Amino acid sequence: MVVILTFIHPTVTKSMLALLRCRPYPYVDDVIPIASGESVSLLSPNPMDEMQPRMDLDSRVICRSTEHAPFLWIAVAGLLLWTFGPVICGVAFLWRHRDSLQDHHTRRRVGFLYVGYRKSFHYWDALLAMRRVLVLLIAQQATAQPRQQLLGWTIIAAVCLVLQLTVWPFDRGSMDILNRSEMRGLLVWLVSLFVMQSVVMLPEGTSLVLTIALVLVVILANLVHYIILATQICRYVLLQVSYRYTALGDRTKAIARVMASWVTGPLLSWLINREEEKRRVSPKVFYDWSSAALSADGSPAAAGRCYPSFGRPVHRVVTAMQLTSAAVQDAIEALKLTHVPSDL
Structure with a gap:
């Protein structure tokens, strides 16, 4: 149940925020008499109702009106129940069982919520969930306002980077790979936002080549980050397999080990030697x-x-x-x- 709530959390949050999303639309009557030879684009809207905020999902519903009230209550109830409710319950559960988090039964039940964090930061996954909620909130509520979106995301990225550099909440095992990966991801995110702000604020008439070059820089930076992340994950998995492979002592597995050694032996030995060299030169x-x-x-x-x-x-x-x-x-x-x- 907890795993299902974790996976549906972003999707449900995005759907609930969509009910609150409004954007200004000009008012046009349902029945429009069009004279012969008159263009629809030249019709003048009612100046009293011009550019009223309307629901993005249904432009006939004016925001903050009586018709919009049911959507508003559904969105608020959904956010409280599905977005903030699981996070608050998770933090309360971890706080209540904070003295038994290392217990085998507890780790099997909810270990994925705090395994990988330092003991004093077992609640940090809740902060990451709130970060995702803020990102979705800005994306949904600042529709058609790219500058406001980029500014809000930049503030979130900067605050998260400062927190990461201040507390280093992840476990420092495996050469501090979790903290380094999180810091690199936040840096790439922040730099990408700064570059995209430059693209948005470029004056009219700017060379298209410059715009494409800046966008390509953002794409390449994120692509390199994901490639490094995937490489680190594969390397960690192969390294754990290498240690298990070389530590096999069961005679019943001797034949399989000998047959596999011709193919995987050199690779596993190279991974182990490389890891030992890193440990030898590390502080x-x-x-x-x-x-x-x-x-x-x-x-x-x-x-x-x-x-x-x-x-x-x-x-x-x-x-x-x-x-x-x-x-x-x-x-x-x-x-x-x-x-x-x-x-x-």
């Missing part, structure tokens, strides 16, 4: 067991440690480190430790 934090302190500098023991030699199963060491790090993090969150003891 590290060391734990001093004697003083129970964390340090960004290498400890004397770390300077003299030996690296696995060529041919050793380095992936097993990396997997063990990942599992140990995750276990320690879960223990710290479960015990609510503020200072890590030296004998942990």
